[in-house]
Amino acid sequence: MTYPxxxxxxxxxxxxxLLASCVNLDAVRDFANASTEAAAYEELVDEYIEHxxxxxxxxxxxxxxxxxxxxxxxxxxRKAMLERHEALTDYLVVLGQLAGDQAPRxxxxxxxxxxxREARDGVRGRxxxxxxxxxxxxxxxxxxxxxxxxxxxxSEALLGAWRQSAIEKYMKGADESLTQTIASLHDGPVASxxxxxxxxxxxxxxxxGDLLRELQGSGQQGVRALxxxxxxxxxxxxxxxxxxALDFQAAMDQIxxxxxxxxxxxxxxxxxxxxxxxxxxxxxxxxxxxxxxxPRTSSPIRVPR
Amino acid sequence: MKLxxxxxxxxxETFRKxxxxxxxxxxxxxxxxxxxxxxxxxxxxxSLLNASxxxxxxxxxxxxxxxxxxxxxxxxATNKARTTVxxxxxxxxxxxxxDKAIGLAGAIALGDASAIAKSAKGLYETATAS
Numbered sequence: 479m480t481y482p483x484x485x486x487x488x489x490x491x492x493x494x495x496l497l498a499s500c501v502n503l504d505a506v507r508d509f510a511n512a513s514t515e516a517a518a519y520e521e522l523v524d525e526y527i528e529h530x531x532x533x534x535x536x537x538x539x540x541x542x543x544x545x546x547x548x549x550x551x552x553x554x555x556r557k558a559m560l561e562r563h564e565a566l567t568d569y570l571v572v573l574g575q576l577a578g579d580q581a582p583r584x585x586x587x588x589x590x591x592x593x594x595r596e597a598r599d600g601v602r603g604r605x606x607x608x609x610x611x612x613x614x615x616x617x618x619x620x621x622x623x624x625x626x627x628x629x630x631x632x633s634e635a636l637l638g639a640w641r642q643s644a645i646e647k648y649m650k651g652a653d654e655s656l657t658q659t660i661a662s663l664h665d666g667p668v669a670s671x672x673x674x675x676x677x678x679x680x681x682x683x684x685x686x687g688d689l690l691r692e693l694q695g696s697g698q699q700g701v702r703a704l705x706x707x708x709x710x711x712x713x714x715x716x717x718x719x720x721x722x723a724l725d726f727q728a729a730m731d732q733i734x735x736x737x738x739x740x741x742x743x744x745x746x747x748x749x750x751x752x753x754x755x756x757x758x759x760x761x762x763x764x765x766x767x768x769x770x771x772x773p774r775t776s777s778p779i780r781v782p783r
Numbered sequence: 784m785k786l787x788x789x790x791x792x793x794x795x796e797t798f799r800k801x802x803x804x805x806x807x808x809x810x811x812x813x814x815x816x817x818x819x820x821x822x823x824x825x826x827x828x829x830s831l832l833n834a835s836x837x838x839x840x841x842x843x844x845x846x847x848x849x850x851x852x853x854x855x856x857x858x859x860a861t862n863k864a865r866t867t868v869x870x871x872x873x874x875x876x877x878x879x880x881x882d883k884a885i886g887l888a889g890a891i892a893l894g895d896a897s898a899i900a901k902s903a904k905g906l907y908e909t910a911t912a913s
Contacts (some may be wrong), residue, residue, distance in 0.1 A: 526843070530836055537829050548836050551844070558847045565854055568861045573809045575868045601913065633878045637871065652860035658853030665788060666846045670839035673795050677835050684806045685829060691813060 501642045501745065503577035505752040505759075509736050510574035512759035515766035516729035517566045517663075525719055526667035527552040529674040536681040555667075562662050566733075569656060576645045577746075591611045642746055649741050656737060664730040671723035675716045682712055723771055729765040732758045788842040789851075795838035798863035 530548035534540040597690055649656075686709040736758040743751045786794070809824040816824070823844035856857065883905050 530840075532834065533836060548833070548840050549841050555840075555843055555847055556911075559843075562850065562854060565861070567859045569857060572861050572864045572868060576864065576871070610840050637875060637878075640871060642876070644864070644871070648860065648864040648867070651863075652857055655853040655856035655860065659849050662846050662850035666843050669788075669792070669846075670795075670843055673792060673799065673839050674836065677795075677799055677832050678887070680803050680806065681829075681832055685824070687806075687810055688825075691810075694877075725868075 479696065484572060497570065501638045502747040502752075503638065503641055503645070505755040506645065506746055507574050508575035509740075509755040509759045509762075510570045510577060512569045512762040512766065513729075513736065514567055514574065515731045516726070516769065517570055517733065517761050517771045519726060519729075520560060520563050521769070522671060522719075522723060522726055523556060523563070523667050526671055527556055529671075529678065532678060533681055536678075536685045540758075552698065559663075559666055562659055562666070564657055566656075566663060569652060569659075570733075573645065576641055576648060578641075645746065649737065653737075653741055657734065660730050660734045660737075664727050664734075668723040668726045672720050675720040678716050679713065682709065682716070685740065713782075718772060722769055725765050725768055729762055729769075732762050732765070786841065786845065788845040789847060791838045791842035794804065795835045795842070797836040798831045798838065802828050802835065 527549065530546040530552065533539060534546050534549075539546075686705060689705055690702060693705075736755060739751060739754050740746070745751075805824055805828045809828070810823060812823070853867065883902065886905065887902040890902045
């Protein structure tokens, strides 16, 4: 069967248009991957839950057989909060997968060519000639390299277009629920941690203030110095938790603003969007790194007074 | 009237400030106060701080309550998109299989035993890769 010339022209124009619309989704994938790191940080949920235990310890009333009501209530919120972390993390993982590797065939074609070249370099004498002849015949049988590359590029463009359309549909479909879920992570336990930290700091000052007043005039300088040292250590731990909460909130802001930029972008590889996403990915990696490097602050052991 | 999360946190802050003022008063007047008065003020201080903790807890409860529907919707959207990821992966795999199959066809046409074996192996590995 032969096709009229106009059919081939139309096909050619279609291929050209397809190749021209080929979208690079690397920035979307990198942003999604960097966001995943921060979204998966769940440590602060447990530190929020344990706050009433730390407060009970300061009051000399920590009894794990009868923990404070606030602790029981917070513990009952744990599952719900972890579900939100998981939902956001899953969303971002899938976003990264949708924006994933776009050039499998092209890459593989290159790999095949490189391995052939290496094989050729390793073979000597007549073997080299035999290999070259075989390669030439194989390439001929498979079609010219240019044609292979074109095929690879067309496959890449088709998959890229599919990916872009799927990403746009996914983001728009999840827009409202994603915004609200990010807001719940931003305004959930991490938003209570700074207040809890001030509460704990007040409790700590009261606790150590009383101990030091009781020791006044007793001449126990060593004990006083040790108390001051512990007081300071505990303050540092509280400030660290407070900072981590702010870092996590900053990460949620970055994810939300990055998502907004993606949803409103005309093209997913527009230069200004790519540059914005790269900045946000860098910021998110920095925040994720800070969060993951911080030591876990445990509840201090106190002797009942 | 039902509180919202912001109002709950504002109340938490109010309780906290009152607690701190109580503690500062107690410390400033330590020498003048009787032991029983010190204890009463300390009890009031801890009660106010605990009330602050309760309000922070309530704020989180309200945030959770208000985002239940969104969580379900987001999970649904993600699960749906997972199907698309699988389809794209399958298409990618199909392209790779076609690539290998062309290679095998070429090797068969040439009648080169080692190339046939290599291409067949490559096709099998691509087709069975998860």
